[in-house]
Amino acid sequence: MAGRQPRVGIVDVARRAGVSVGTVSKALNGRGQLRPETRDRVRAAAQELGFVPSAVAASLHSGRTYTVGLIMTDHHGRFSLPILHGAEDALGWDETLAFVCDTRDDPIREQHYVRSLARRRVDGIIVAGRRTEPRPPLAGAVTVPVVYAFARSADPADCSVVVDEEGGAALAVQHLLRTGRRRVAHVTGPHGHASVRARVNGTSRALREAGLELAGEPWYGGWSEVWGRFAAAALVREHPDVDAIFCGSDAIGRGVADGLRDSGRRVPEDIALVGVDNWLPTAEGCRPALTSVDLDLQQVGRRAGALLLAAIQRGGTEPGTHTVPCRLVVRASSAPAAG
Amino acid sequence: MAGRQPRVGIVDVARRAGVSVGTVSKALNGRGQLRPETRDRVRAAAQELGFVPSAVAASLHSGRTYTVGLIMTDHHGRFSLPILHGAEDALGWDETLAFVCDTRDDPIREQHYVRSLARRRVDGIIVAGRRTEPRPPLAGAVTVPVVYAFARSADPADCSVVVDEEGGAALAVQHLLRTGRRRVAHVTGPHGHASVRARVNGTSRALREAGLELAGEPWYGGWSEVWGRFAAAALVREHPDVDAIFCGSDAIGRGVADGLRDSGRRVPEDIALVGVDNWLPTAEGCRPALTSVDLDLQQVGRRAGALLLAAIQRGGTEPGTHTVPCRLVVRASSAPAAG
DNA sequence: TCCCTTGAGGAAAAGGTTTTCCGTCGCTAG
DNA sequence: CTAGCGACGGAAAACCTTTTCCTCAAGGGA
Structure with missing residues (x-):
C-alpha cells in the first residue's frame, strides 16, 4: 500500500x-x-x-518538538511503564509523544541515546531508574531539561522525583499494628540497598512510635521468592512468636507466604503479611492475596511530567528532590487476627 | 541549568x-x-x-525521520517490550528511535496516536498486539508502512508477524513424550481464544503423531493461577493416571503446580509440567521451576523491524503473515520420570 | 468628502540542514 | 601557450510551516 x-x-x-x-x-x-x-x-x-500537516516543519519553526525522551533501565518495564503513563498524563498524551530508550544497563548505550535525543531536539528527558539507588547523572552536556524519576540523580542539583519509601514502610507497619499485631518482623532485600535501608528505617520508626520494636534483626537477603521461603522457615524457628511480617517486596512476600504454609503457620490467622510493589501478578497470585505497599509510580510519572513541562516552558529545571507518598492496598494476607 | x-x-x-x-x-x-x-x-x-546537528532540519530535507511508532495495547509491556527490543535491534537502535504509544485499549486513543505519528512523519509503525487474537487494522488512511507483531491484522492484505503457537505446543508435548510421559492432559485459557485453539491443535497433533491422544478433553478456563489450582485438583480426581500436564500459560502452570502439591502429587516425579510464555517471575518462582515454551517475542520484534525497514526502503509493505518459531526452555518441572 | 479604522487575506522571511550545480585554482598534456 | 581536467569549496535552492508585517477594501465618523 x-x-x-x-x-x-x-x-x-x-x-x-x-x-x-x-x-x-x-x-x-x-x-x-x-x-x-x-x-x-x-x-x-x-x-x-487528506492533508496531514508536518510536525517536523512546524518544529523547525517553533523550536519545540512536543516530544520527550524516556530513558529506562529496567527492560521489563515494571517500573518505567507506569512512570511513562503518568508522564503522558501530565504532558498531555495527545500533544507530546515519548521516545522510549532502553539502555539495557549499558552506559555506552545510554550515551548514544542521549545524543540521539539531543539531535532530535526533544523538549526534555525523563530518566526512569530501577530500584531507588541514586544514579549517576546523564553524561555529556545535556541542553534540555532532565527529570529523574524513581531513582534520584546522585547530583542534588538535578531534579528528581522519588517515592517515599520510608513512609510506605511506616504505612505497612501501622496497618499491621492496627490489625492487632504486636510482634513484627522484617524480611527484605540486599543489605546496603538504598530502598532496603529506607524501608528498615520506616519500619523501625513506626514501631518506635507505637512503643514497640522490631522482632529480631531485619532479615537481609535477595529480592526473590526463594529467599522469602527460606527466610520464613528460619524466622518461625528463631522467633516462634512473631505475628506479622513486613516483606521488602511482593516476591519476597509471596515466598514468605509459601514458606509459612510449609511450616504449618496460617496466613493471616497466625501471621499477617504485607509486601511492597503491589505488583498484581505476584500480589494477587499469592495465597492468600497479599496486602502490599503501592509505590504509586504512575503518580511519580505524573509529577515528573509536570515538573518537566514546567521546566520546558520556563527553560531549565529547578533543582531538588520531590517525594511522592505510597498507598497501601489491603488484601487478605493482613486480615485482623482472629483472637 | x-x-x-x-x-x-x-x-x-x-x-x-x-x-x-x-x-x-x-x-x-x-x-x-x-x-x-x-x-x-x-x-x-x-x-x-558543542554543535549538535538538528535531525529535525535534516528530516525536513530528506523526508525521513529515522523514527518509528510502536503502538502497544498491553500496558504492562510484557509482550510489547520484548517486541520493541527486537525491533530496535533490526532497525538499528543507534539510528532509529521509537515513539511508544500505549493505547490503553481505547480505539479513540489509538486513532489519536496514529494521527499523531502521521503528523510527526514517522517512517513506519509497528503494532504490537496482546494475546494473539487477530486485531482490526489501524483505522484511517495510514500513509506509512505498518507491520503487525504478535497479533496479526484481521486484514490478510496487511503485513503481520506472529508466533507459531501450534508449533510451540507441539514442542512442549514432544518434550514431555521424550521424558517418558504418556498420559498428557491440557489445562488452558478461555475457550474460543485464537491462541488457546492453536495450542490445543498443536497438542493434539503432537500426540497423534506419537500414536497417542489427549487424556480427556482440554480444560478451558482463565489465564490465572487460581484457575490452574482449581483445574489441577479436579483433574487428578477425574484422571488419576495422568503423568504430564501441558499448561496454556505459566500462570496456569504455576497454579497447577501448587494445586498438585496440595493434592499430594509430586512434580515432576508423578506429573511433569510445561507452561507457556517463559515469563521469568512466574516460571522461576514456580515450585519446581517451570519448563516453559518461550514465544521468542524478541525474535518477533526483530522480524517485524526487518520487514518494516524493507518496507520503508522500498516504499510499501508486502502483505502476508510471517511466522516465528517458539523455543522450549527446560526446567525442573519436566525432569524425566523417576521410573 | 476625506480620513481613519477594522476586517480579511496575501507576501515573504525565517528556521537549520542537505544537496546540486558551479566556479576557481593549480596543473598537466598537447 | 592553452585547453582541459581534477580537486576543493562556495552559492543557493529545496524541504514545509508559521508568523509577521502589509495591503486593500469597505464602512463609519467628522
Missing part, C-alpha cells in the same frame, strides 16, 4: 481552496482573522486532500 | 572554521570532496562549539 504518492502539502490545500498558504495555516490552527466561510473552505479542502 | 542559550547552528560552525555551511555539512557527514585538513578543521570547530 501507500505507493509513495508525493505528499500533499499546505500549498496544495491553498491552491485547492483558492487562498494563500499563510491563510491555510491560520485557518487550520485557528489563528488570525478569517471569515468563517474561508475557514470552512480551507478545512474542507484539507479534508478532501 | 541550560540557560536557554541560542542554539549553535551549522552557520556558527561554518564561521568558526572559515568555510561555508555546505562544506560543514559535507565535512560532518563525510560526503563530498574535502581536503582532510579542512575536514578536521570543521570537526574541531564543531567540537569546540
Whole structure:
C-alpha cells in the first residue's frame, strides 16, 4: 500500500481552496482573522486532500518538538511503564509523544541515546531508574531539561522525583499494628540497598512510635521468592512468636507466604503479611492475596511530567528532590487476627 | 541549568572554521570532496562549539525521520517490550528511535496516536498486539508502512508477524513424550481464544503423531493461577493416571503446580509440567521451576523491524503473515520420570 | 468628502540542514 | 601557450510551516 504518492502539502490545500498558504495555516490552527466561510473552505479542502500537516516543519519553526525522551533501565518495564503513563498524563498524551530508550544497563548505550535525543531536539528527558539507588547523572552536556524519576540523580542539583519509601514502610507497619499485631518482623532485600535501608528505617520508626520494636534483626537477603521461603522457615524457628511480617517486596512476600504454609503457620490467622510493589501478578497470585505497599509510580510519572513541562516552558529545571507518598492496598494476607 | 542559550547552528560552525555551511555539512557527514585538513578543521570547530546537528532540519530535507511508532495495547509491556527490543535491534537502535504509544485499549486513543505519528512523519509503525487474537487494522488512511507483531491484522492484505503457537505446543508435548510421559492432559485459557485453539491443535497433533491422544478433553478456563489450582485438583480426581500436564500459560502452570502439591502429587516425579510464555517471575518462582515454551517475542520484534525497514526502503509493505518459531526452555518441572 | 479604522487575506522571511550545480585554482598534456 | 581536467569549496535552492508585517477594501465618523 501507500505507493509513495508525493505528499500533499499546505500549498496544495491553498491552491485547492483558492487562498494563500499563510491563510491555510491560520485557518487550520485557528489563528488570525478569517471569515468563517474561508475557514470552512480551507478545512474542507484539507479534508478532501487528506492533508496531514508536518510536525517536523512546524518544529523547525517553533523550536519545540512536543516530544520527550524516556530513558529506562529496567527492560521489563515494571517500573518505567507506569512512570511513562503518568508522564503522558501530565504532558498531555495527545500533544507530546515519548521516545522510549532502553539502555539495557549499558552506559555506552545510554550515551548514544542521549545524543540521539539531543539531535532530535526533544523538549526534555525523563530518566526512569530501577530500584531507588541514586544514579549517576546523564553524561555529556545535556541542553534540555532532565527529570529523574524513581531513582534520584546522585547530583542534588538535578531534579528528581522519588517515592517515599520510608513512609510506605511506616504505612505497612501501622496497618499491621492496627490489625492487632504486636510482634513484627522484617524480611527484605540486599543489605546496603538504598530502598532496603529506607524501608528498615520506616519500619523501625513506626514501631518506635507505637512503643514497640522490631522482632529480631531485619532479615537481609535477595529480592526473590526463594529467599522469602527460606527466610520464613528460619524466622518461625528463631522467633516462634512473631505475628506479622513486613516483606521488602511482593516476591519476597509471596515466598514468605509459601514458606509459612510449609511450616504449618496460617496466613493471616497466625501471621499477617504485607509486601511492597503491589505488583498484581505476584500480589494477587499469592495465597492468600497479599496486602502490599503501592509505590504509586504512575503518580511519580505524573509529577515528573509536570515538573518537566514546567521546566520546558520556563527553560531549565529547578533543582531538588520531590517525594511522592505510597498507598497501601489491603488484601487478605493482613486480615485482623482472629483472637 | 541550560540557560536557554541560542542554539549553535551549522552557520556558527561554518564561521568558526572559515568555510561555508555546505562544506560543514559535507565535512560532518563525510560526503563530498574535502581536503582532510579542512575536514578536521570543521570537526574541531564543531567540537569546540558543542554543535549538535538538528535531525529535525535534516528530516525536513530528506523526508525521513529515522523514527518509528510502536503502538502497544498491553500496558504492562510484557509482550510489547520484548517486541520493541527486537525491533530496535533490526532497525538499528543507534539510528532509529521509537515513539511508544500505549493505547490503553481505547480505539479513540489509538486513532489519536496514529494521527499523531502521521503528523510527526514517522517512517513506519509497528503494532504490537496482546494475546494473539487477530486485531482490526489501524483505522484511517495510514500513509506509512505498518507491520503487525504478535497479533496479526484481521486484514490478510496487511503485513503481520506472529508466533507459531501450534508449533510451540507441539514442542512442549514432544518434550514431555521424550521424558517418558504418556498420559498428557491440557489445562488452558478461555475457550474460543485464537491462541488457546492453536495450542490445543498443536497438542493434539503432537500426540497423534506419537500414536497417542489427549487424556480427556482440554480444560478451558482463565489465564490465572487460581484457575490452574482449581483445574489441577479436579483433574487428578477425574484422571488419576495422568503423568504430564501441558499448561496454556505459566500462570496456569504455576497454579497447577501448587494445586498438585496440595493434592499430594509430586512434580515432576508423578506429573511433569510445561507452561507457556517463559515469563521469568512466574516460571522461576514456580515450585519446581517451570519448563516453559518461550514465544521468542524478541525474535518477533526483530522480524517485524526487518520487514518494516524493507518496507520503508522500498516504499510499501508486502502483505502476508510471517511466522516465528517458539523455543522450549527446560526446567525442573519436566525432569524425566523417576521410573 | 476625506480620513481613519477594522476586517480579511496575501507576501515573504525565517528556521537549520542537505544537496546540486558551479566556479576557481593549480596543473598537466598537447 | 592553452585547453582541459581534477580537486576543493562556495552559492543557493529545496524541504514545509508559521508568523509577521502589509495591503486593500469597505464602512463609519467628522
